[in-house]
Structures are given as structure tokens and as C-alpha cells.
Amino acid sequence: MKVLMIAAAVAALATGAVAAETKVTASNGVKVSVNADQFAARTAYTSPKAIFQAEGEKIQDSEAFAAKVRNADDMSALTIQGRIRYANRWRYYRNAVFKGGDPAPVEITGRDVATCMTSTCIFNERFVIDITPEQIAKYAEGGNLSVQFRSETGQVAVMTIPVSYLEAVQEVAR
Numbered sequence: 697m698k699v700l701m702i703a704a705a706v707a708a709l710a711t712g713a714v715a716a717e718t719k720v721t722a723s724n725g726v727k728v729s730v731n732a733d734q735f736a737a738r739t740a741y742t743s744p745k746a747i748f749q750a751e752g753e754k755i756q757d758s759e760a761f762a763a764k765v766r767n768a769d770d771m772s773a774l775t776i777q778g779r780i781r782y783a784n785r786w787r788y789y790r791n792a793v794f795k796g797g798d799p800a801p802v803e804i805t806g807r808d809v810a811t812c813m814t815s816t817c818i819f820n821e822r823f824v825i826d827i828t829p830e831q832i833a834k835y836a837e838g839g840n841l842s843v844q845f846r847s848e849t850g851q852v853a854v855m856t857i858p859v860s861y862l863e864a865v866q867e868v869a870r
Contacts, residue, residue: 715731715732715733716731716732716733717729717730717731717732718730718732720868722863722864722865722867722868723867724860724863724864724867725860726743726744726858726860726861726863726864727744727864728741728742728743728864728865728868728869729741729742729743730868736767737767737768738765738766738767738768739765739766740763740764740765740766741763741764741765741766741865741868741869742761742762742763742865743761743762743763743857743861743862743864743865744761744861745759745760745761745778746759746760746761746778746855746856746857746858746861747759748760748853748854748855748856749853750780750781750782750787750851750852750853751851751852751853751854752782752851753781753782753783757781758778758779758780758781758782758853758855759778759779759781760776760777760778760855760857761776761777761778761857761861762774762775762776762827762857762861762862762864762865763775763776763777763865764865764866764869766869771869773826773827773828774826774827774828774829774862774865774866775824775825775826775827776824776825776827776841776843776855776857776862777822777823777824777825778822778823778855779820779821779822779823780820780821780823780845780853780855781810781818781819781820782818782819782851782853783816783817783818783819784816784817785817785819785849786807786819787819787821787847787848787849787851788807788821788847788848788849789804789821789823789845789846789847789848789853790804790846790847790848791845791846792823792825792843792844792845792846793843793844793846794831794834794835794841794842794843794844795835795837795842795843795844796835798835800825800831800843801825801826802823802824802825802843802845803823803824803825804821804822804823805822805823805824806820806821806822807819807820807821807822808820808822823845825843827841827862829866832859832862836859839858839859839860840856840857840858840859841856841857841858841859841862842854842855842856843855
């Protein structure tokens with residue numbers, strides 16, 4: 697297995713398929729990660745992670761970050777991406793609302809079991825929210841944007857991300 701991984705790394709170097717990560721500080725002081733892959737003509741811009749906790753959980757390991765991706769000459773919309781992490785049984789998050797109750801445009805992009813020990817498993821549900829500057833202006837409060845995720849089991853997870861993270865990614869990705 698190691699030989700295959702080394703061979704893949706050598707092949708990637710030989711073809712120039714090396715992605716490089718740098719940090720760029722936005723004017724508001726937030727450091728944005730810039731991952732550039734010249735071979736694929738792709739650059740991803742991501743904010744630091746905002747950590748939050750799902751309802752009823754002792755673990756505080758859910759996370760969200762702001763992101764934009766440039767593929768060649770095409771720039772994606774600003775998104776909030778992340779995962780909700782929790783224990784015991786699947787919750788099946790299906791939708792989300794902004795503070796005040798208006799629907800948030802969320803897409804659940806994946807589910808996986810992170811780990812299982814004895815009778816307890818840790819689950820991940822991954823999400824993407826397309827977010828507009830108008831939504832940020834309308835729903836942000838106290839410098840933060842909050843979204844409540846709702847599950848089939850009735851449990852919720854409230855994700856809060858600093859507006860400064862969203863603004864930094866928008867600025868650096870221009």
C-alpha cells in the first residue's frame with residue numbers, strides 16, 4: 697500500500713499536480729486558507745472552522761466554515777459547509793431555518809459513521825448552505841449568522857458562524 701501511495705505522489709509531482717495551501721489575511725483580520733491546484737485550474741477559499749454542539753450532546757465537535765471555489769474562470773457562490781456530529785442513533789437532518797423561522801437553503805451532502813465503541817457510535821451528517829449577501833444582512837445578529845438544523849427525530853443543532861468569516865472569504869476570493 698505504501699508503495700502505491702509513494703508512486704501516486706511521484707506521478708503527481710511529475711505531472712505538476714501539486715496543490716498548494718497558503719493563508720491570506722483579509723482586511724478584517726480573518727485568515728483565509730487558499731488551496732490552489734494549478735493542474736486542475738481549481739482554487740478553494742475557506743474560512744477558519746466555527747465549532748458548535750448538537751442538541752443533547754456532550755461532544756462539541758460539529759463544525760462549519762465559509763467557502764468559495766474557483767474552477768478555471770467560474771467562481772462558485774458563497775457557501776457554508778460543515779458537519780453535524782452526534783452520538784447514539786441516526787437523526788437524519790432534513791431542513792434548516794434562519795433565526796426567525798425563514799427556511800435556509802440547506803442540502804445534506806452525506807452521512808457516515810465516524811466511529812463505534814462498544815454500544816455507542818458517533819455519526820456525521822454533512823451539509824452545504826448557499827448563502828447570499830442579502831441573507832447575511834437580513835439574518836445576522838450581533839456579528840454572527842445562526843442556522844437551526846432540524847432532524848426527523850425532533851432534535852436540532854444550531855450552527856453559528858461569525859459574519860467576519862463570510863466577509864473574509866468573499867473578499868479574498870475576488
